[in-house]
Amino acid sequence: MTQPMPALIGHRGLPDKAPENTRASILAAKHHGIGWVEIDVTMAGDGSLVIMHDPDLRLFGQPDVRLADIGRKELQQVDAGSWFNPEFQGEPLLFLDELLSLVSELQLGLNLEIKINDDLETNRQVMAVYETLKHADLPTNQLLVSSFNHAALAQLRNLDNNVQIAPLFKTLPQTIPASLQQLQPVSVHCSQSRLTLQQAKQYASHYPLYCYTVNSAERFGELLQWGVSGIFCDHAHAPEMLNALTFH
Ligand code: G3P
Numbered sequence: 659m660t661q662p663m664p665a666l667i668g669h670r671g672l673p674d675k676a677p678e679n680t681r682a683s684i685l686a687a688k689h690h691g692i693g694w695v696e697i698d699v700t701m702a703g704d705g706s707l708v709i710m711h712d713p714d715l716r717l718f719g720q721p722d723v724r725l726a727d728i729g730r731k732e733l734q735q736v737d738a739g740s741w742f743n744p745e746f747q748g749e750p751l752l753f754l755d756e757l758l759s760l761v762s763e764l765q766l767g768l769n770l771e772i773k774i775n776d777d778l779e780t781n782r783q784v785m786a787v788y789e790t791l792k793h794a795d796l797p798t799n800q801l802l803v804s805s806f807n808h809a810a811l812a813q814l815r816n817l818d819n820n821v822q823i824a825p826l827f828k829t830l831p832q833t834i835p836a837s838l839q840q841l842q843p844v845s846v847h848c849s850q851s852r853l854t855l856q857q858a859k860q861y862a863s864h865y866p867l868y869c870y871t872v873n874s875a876e877r878f879g880e881l882l883q884w885g886v887s888g889i890f891c892d893h894a895h896a897p898e899m900l901n902a903l904t905f906h
């Protein structure tokens with residue numbers, strides 16, 4: 659098994675410099691020398707695949723507007739930047755097709771996290787993501803698809819034997835689930851907050867293990883010593899953080 663990603667991945671782009679999951683955030687990651695970005699995709703009511711973390715517009719000050727009730731046209735009107743800083747007023751939301759063109763143009767690796775919108779049918783969402791990925795045809799080793807929804811990943815695996823897949827866990831199960839094998843994961847991703855040394859060693863001896871979200875050099879160093887392969891980071895100082903870790 660080859661290690662799919664570098665030790666440092668920009669979480670939602672580079673969200674301490676620009677609004678998360680936007681073109682500006684991805685450009686900021688590129689600007690700061692980050693080679694891979696983790697980006698969330700979810701679905702709206704008309705089947706549009708929009709680059710967002712939540713199933714509603716709460717981040718943009720409209721908590722009562724659910725994605726399931728709107729479509730691409732309404733989403734194109736959303737100001738995805740002002741909440742972060744007035745300097746980003748008018749920053750548009752990206753759609754999956756646009757995201758794939760952007761990372762290809764910038765030659766960035768992409769960890770696409772599928773956020774299944776529980777208001778909509780899971781199968782429909784996975785099919786739509788699969789069709790869009792197939793159409794874009796990114797190099798296999800520059801794309802990795804993850805999700806907390808392992809049924810969605812299993813569906814994707816059935817559709818495509820070659821795509822790189824990684825299950826996400828908030829807490830790793832005490833023993834490695836047998837079901838993981840069927841996914842043929844290229845790596846396993848988990849929260850750093852509840853990870854123990856024992857779990858890290860166990861999982862890392864079977865799969866490259868990546869942790870979200872790590873913003874301190876001390877914790878980064880500790881996790882690397884535990885056998886973790888890499889981290890998702892919010893900060894622009896991330897590349898310096900990596901360089902400072904002489905034992906890496
Ligand atoms: O993929 C790692 C991480 O992004 C998972 O959590 O909530 O930040 O999408 P979240």
Ligand code: MG
Nearest residue numbers: 696697698771
């Ligand atoms: Mg994510």
